Amino acid sequence: MSTPTLxxxxxxxxxRILSIGAARGANVVTNDDIAGPIDxxxxxxxxxxxxxxxxxxxxxxxxxxxxxxxxxxALTGAGLTGADIDTVIVSTVTHFEQTPxxxxxxxxxxxxxxxxxxxxSAACAGFSYAVGQADALVRSGAARYVxxxxxxxxxxxxxPTDRSISFLLGDGAGAAVVGPSDVPGIGPTVWGSDGSKAxxxxxxHAWDAMKTTPDAGxxxxxxxxxxxxxxxxxxxxxxxxxxxxxxxxxxxxIQAFVPHQANMRIIDQLIKQLRLPESVVIGRDIADTGNTSxxxxxxxxxxxxxxGQVKSGDLSLQIGFGAGLVYAAQVIALP
Numbered sequence: 002m003s004t005p006t007l008x009x010x011x012x013x014x015x016x017r018i019l020s021i022g023a024a025r026g027a028n029v030v031t032n033d034d035i036a037g038p039i040d041x042x043x044x045x046x047x048x049x050x051x052x053x054x055x056x057x058x059x060x061x062x063x064x065x066x067x068x069x070x071x072x073x074x075a076l077t078g079a080g081l082t083g084a085d086i087d088t089v090i091v092s093t094v095t096h097f098e099q100t101p102x103x104x105x106x107x108x109x110x111x112x113x114x115x116x117x118x119x120x121x122s123a124a125c126a127g128f129s130y131a132v133g134q135a136d137a138l139v140r141s142g143a144a145r146y147v148x149x150x151x152x153x154x155x156x157x158x159x160x161p162t163d164r165s166i167s168f169l170l171g172d173g174a175g176a177a178v179v180g181p182s183d184v185p186g187i188g189p190t191v192w193g194s195d196g197s198k199a200x201x202x203x204x205x206h207a208w209d210a211m212k213t214t215p216d217a218g219x220x221x222x223x224x225x226x227x228x229x230x231x232x233x234x235x236x237x238x239x240x241x242x243x244x245x246x247x248x249x250x251x252x253x254x255i256q257a258f259v260p261h262q263a264n265m266r267i268i269d270q271l272i273k274q275l276r277l278p279e280s281v282v283i284g285r286d287i288a289d290t291g292n293t294s295x296x297x298x299x300x301x302x303x304x305x306x307x308x309g310q311v312k313s314g315d316l317s318l319q320i321g322f323g324a325g326l327v328y329a330a331q332v333i334a335l336p
Contacts, residue, residue, distance in 0.1 A: 010142030016135070017186025018336045019081075019146075019178045022074025023303040024067045025290055026058035026156070026172035035168050038161040046168060051265020055171035055291025057156045064096045067174035068107050068152040071299075075176040076111065078336070081146060083112030086178070088144040090134060091120050092127025092151045092295040094324070095158060107150065117144070124202070125261045125323025126192070127151050127295035128175065132319075132331060133190030135179035150176040151295035158204070160221040166202070167222065169264070171291025175299020177336070186334035188248030191240055194327040198232065201225045202324040233267045233322055237330075238274030241320045244330035252277050255332065256315035257305060259284035261322055262297035271320075282310045294323065302335070311335055 031054050032043035046052060058067065068091055076082060091104040104118035123130040128151035135147035152174035159167040179187070204220040211217050241260075245252060258281050260271055265287060272283065284301030293300060298319050305311045313335055320330035 012140060012142040013181035013183070015182045015185025015187070016139035016179055017182040017334055018132070019180045020075045020078030020336050021299055021303045021306065022071040022076070022078060022176040023300050024070035024074075024174045025300065026056035026062075028057045028059065029054050030057050035161065039164045039168055041164070041168070049266070050169055051285070051288055052169065052291055053288050055169070056173060056289070058154055058172040062154070064093050064152045064154050064174070065103050065106050065110070067154065067172065068103065068150045068176065069110050071152070071174040071176035072107060072111055072148055072150055075148065075178050079178040079180070081178060083108075086111070086113040086146050086148045087116050088135070088138060088147040089113055089116050089118040090131045090147065090149045092123060092131050092149070093120060093153055094122055094124050094294065095153045095155060096120065103152070113148065123295070123327050123329070124325055125263065125294045125297065126321035126325070126327045126329045128298045129190070129319060129321035129329035129331060130192065132177075132179070132187060132333065133192060133329060136187040136190065139179055139181055145181060147179045148176060149179060150174055151297070151299055153294040153296050155222070155292070155294060158220070158222045163221065163223065165226055166224040169292040170222070171293045173290060173293040173296040173300050175296045175303060177299055188244065188332035190329055190331045191244045191247055192327075192329035193240075194325055196325065198228070198326045201228050201232070201326060230264065230267060232326065233263060234270035235274065237320060237322050237328060238271050240328055241271065241275055241318060241330050244320065244332055245318060248332035250316060250332060252281070254316065255281060255318050257282045257284065257311045257317035257335070259298055259301050259305070259317055259319045261320065262287035262290070262301055263292055263323065306335060
C-alpha cells in the first residue's frame, strides 16, 4: 500500500500589510509632571531621551481595551470585519493574566471567533516578530488575513522614583492587518536573541517573590541604561543592514526608517551607523508618545502615514529590539 500524498494549501505569491490602526493613552504626561520624584528636569529628560511628553492610559483601561481600539481602526482601513480574520496575534508583556491569552479575548471582542489566537512575549521586538509570523502564515496558505497587535500599558509597571527607565514609558497599541498579495510587500525577517544579556532589562523581582517575601511589593521595570544603549546603538545597525540585504534593497531605495522608539539618541546613532540618506523619513513618535515597547513601531508608522510624511507603497525599514534581549527587522511596503 502506497503512502498517500498530503494535500497542501494553495499559496499566494506573497503577503503585505493592508492597513494600520493606533490607540494612544488618553493622558498627556509632561516631563515636568514626572521630573520631581527622579530629581530631574524637563531639560535633562529631553537631552537624554528626546521625549517631551508621553501618553498614558486611565487606570481602568486595559491592554485589551487599547488593542481593540487599534484593531478596529485597522479593520476599517483594510475594508474587513472581524469575521474575515482567521488569526489574531498580540504582542505584549503587560497583560496581567497568564491565561487566557489577550489575543483570544480580543478575537472574541471583534467578532473573529473561531480565529486562531495567541500572544507573543518579545517586548520591544514583539511587533516585528508578529510581522514575521503573519507573513509566514499567509505565504504558506495557513491563514488569509492575520490581525497583529503590539499593545502595552507600561504605566502599570512604573516606579515614579526610578531613573533608569520609568520616565521613558508610555501606553498604547498599534495594529495591522496582513493579507495576501500578488507582489510581496514584506521582506524576509531577520531575528534573533542574546539571552546572556537578559538582565539588562527586567523586573525588580519575579512574581513569585510576592508569595514568598511579604514585603517584596509590586514588581516594576528597571534597566542598565549604559549597556542597553551600547547594545542597541551599535549591535542593531548590522541587523537592520541584514534586513535590507535580505530584501534586496539598499538604503537609498527606502523611503522610511522606523526603529523601536526606545530613545532618540539611539535612533540617531542607528541612522549614523546605517548611513541613511537625508531623503529617508525617520519615525520619531517617541517625542510625544514615549517608549511603548511592542506598540512603538506601528504607532510611529501610523503617525508617518497620517501626517503624510510617507505614502502607501513606500518602503520602510523597521527594527524592534529590547528586553530578552531580542530583536527582529524587516523591510515592508507601507499600506
